[in-house]
Amino acid sequence: MSEAARLMDRMYRYQRHIYDASRKFYLLGRDGMVADLRLPAGGSVLEIGCGTGRNLVRIARTYPDARCFGLDVSTEMLATAGRATARAGLAHRIRLARGDATAFDPAALFGEAVFDRIVISYALSMIPPWRAVLAEAAGHLAPDGSLHIVDFGDQVGLPRPARWLLNRWLAGFHVTPRQGLADALADVARLSRRRARVAQRFGGYAVHGVIERDPGPI
Template sequence: MDAIYVQQRHFYDLTRKYYLLGRDRLIARLDVPVGGSVLEIGCGTGRNLIAVARRYPTALLFGLDISEAMLATARANVARAGLSARIVLKQADATDFDAKGLFGQPQFDRVFFSYTLSMIPDWRAALMQGATATGGTLSLVDFGQQERLPMWFRRMLRAWLAKFDVEPRADLPAVLNELGLKTRFEPLYRGYAWSARLTR
């Protein structure tokens, strides 16, 4: 991941805002309780955590990412935003991490994934880690199957995403159901993205 992002991290947020749709919608619907804790798995440049911190000013925020290059950018962005006291960032594998060991707490009020499951080879293990870490809700948004979009668009998007080792997860709804949690699943933008919120 460092090899992929060592250069991309410098312009990642500028380019991704045009096609990582639904991220701000997810943040707006987190409904973080006063003084609540939030974990983002695959936090990248810290863009989402900064947005969460601004929307929920009493929240305690945590982020992990496997790429130390991305975390270097995230730390700089968080410091620039004046949020270093509220956002804790750690390097870890999304498929196998110890939340208590990393952050000093075993669970969080809110856990979320934003366009990360489509990049993690063992994404089911990452999803299970997220479900285990949350004591409240688990939210996610990622590429869908573009089921209500033209075939030419789907083919073009899939070919472009493949260049970045991104693979939309067709069996995501079935895997979510296997977790045994109350699940609200929503296709967004004619299936361009899929969104879900899981509650214990």
Template structure:
């Protein structure tokens, strides 16, 4: 079985996430691939060091953790999520992939958890957030916390919905209304927040606007500019 730690998180938020994804989790991965753009690009750019550690904040069904663990077979992976329902699906996915020995997941609040208690370690080589910031009310706090979990030479990566500024209103409006129905809020100031986060910590930020503003992809860390983003 995949490992599971414990973390006290936002109870109301956990209940909401379970209500939203209690049934969706069974079809989540097969239905999200067409529009959660940039996830595989983020994973390709992670490039953790040999034997390194990678943490995903808001890991959901563990789809990203499984893909990343298969891509980087010497690294160890950790994931935290508020939804117990999603974590149930995550455990099954991890076990099916035979990755229980390298992928550890736990329930907790991505913006406020103690990795020493949950995972038995203080820092990670890579921390990433994929389409979760738009569902985390204190999302800026989650980014700040994620950057604080990095070890020397570490890097924080994120991808999430953008403002779709190049899309006609007839498309943008209904799509954003559909997102709102699932408590998803695109973070329009994400590029600015990432740049500010890097400046405050003496780090570098590499921010890309993808697909005409559909998504924002950013990397922050002392090594964030080690190579151009993978196309």
């Protein structure tokens, strides 16, 4: 097991039991991201860093014919996600696997080489080599697929004391907002011949980024 996996397991061994109840107050923008997926009929969705399975359950309910997959490095979180999907009656539609977000083989893990949608929700801010995660995810998109990111934003619209308190509190959970996310998304999009769009939400508290197929000139 990697050091990153051990760290996540130590952090979430107990937190996972109250994770969804506590995080709903400050992991803003997740449901808006799900609504923005516009998944094609029978399409596939992979969530990288699926955690407790909360987002996957919502995706499966929002898109009843979707094929859903979840990847996480933490065995503790995957255990919680497995129970959550079973309680929701969705275990037959949501497949989970343990893997490193910076390098994984979805064909070996899930029998799927590419996905119509890939989702990363509040995970990049916890993964030091986060740019590698973006590149890896983009490499597993279907030709018309899109990558959807929601995470902590640039905070430019927040008062300075609020920014200081927020970042000090996040640091206690090994969370670092990625100030270069917009540029990184643009770089990955260009290399994969796609386009990126980024929107800061709630005064920059959260950011929603998308890498998608470039429709070309109209």
